[in-house]
Amino acid sequence: MRRDVDIIFAVLGSFLLLYIAIPIIFLILKQCFDFETLLQILSDEEVLNSLKNTFLTSAITTLIALIFGVPLGYILARWDFMYKSLVQGIVDVPIVIPHSVVGIMLLVTFSNAILDNYLGIISAMLFVSASFTINSARDGFLSVDRKLEYVARTLGAGKLKTFLTISLPLALPSIVSGAIMTFARAISEVGAILVVAYYPKTAQILVIEYFQNFGLKYSMPISVVLILLSLTIFVTLRYVFRRLC
Secondary structure (H helix, E strand, O other): OHHHHHHHHHHHHHHHHHHHHHHHHHHHHHHHOOHHHHHHHHOOHHHHHHHHHHHHHHHHHHHHHHHHHHHHHHHHHHOOOOOHHHHHHHHHHHHHOOHHHHHHHHHHHHHHHHOOOHHHHHHHHHHHHHHHHHHHHHHHHHOOOHHHHHHHHHOOOOHHHHHHHHHHHHHHHHHHHHHHHHHHHHHHOOHHHHHHOOOOOOHHHHHHHHHHHHOHHHHHHHHHHHHHHHHHHHHHHHHHHHHHO
16 A cells, blocks of 8 residues: 555656756757757857856856855744744745846846846846745754753854854755755746846846747757756766765
């Protein structure tokens, strides 16, 4: 009976797995039959610059999310204060707001300061992706036994030393996982960037532009390259993280 349940669950789970995997595989295989266009696109300086812009801004976004998100995650895990649920709600809000609306909000708030520049791209990416780092850091610190921190304090360690030598290392797996998700979410952002910073173009924006102007033939190669690079970075980071931990 137990084995039958496992088989049923495996079949049900396979539906979503195949639903995600098949379009990716199909797109890559289809592009293999038009290798000439792929090489042509890869030699386009605009495409190469857009890819550089995407991964550079995503990396900067992730770094900013870590610098400011980890302390906030620690506060949410360790402090009890008035309106804590409100703060948590604010952290989670970007996940549910339509991303085109995010772009409008940022544009109204910061105006020309973020219009069509790298700061605008990073602002849009950070708004939609920071929640992953904050929530993962919070969950990581919640998983750390407070008794370990108390023992360190009784042995003479200050709050900062306890954080750096006990809390942070033990919460690191969750923090790294959140950072990877933040990086991935930043790479995939389109809607807010489209409103705030059409220029300098990222690969996501260029895919839309090529599709609208030239159709599938020329938008597919950029999509394939973006998918392959994203998957390579994502899998590599996961592998290195598992090896280190």
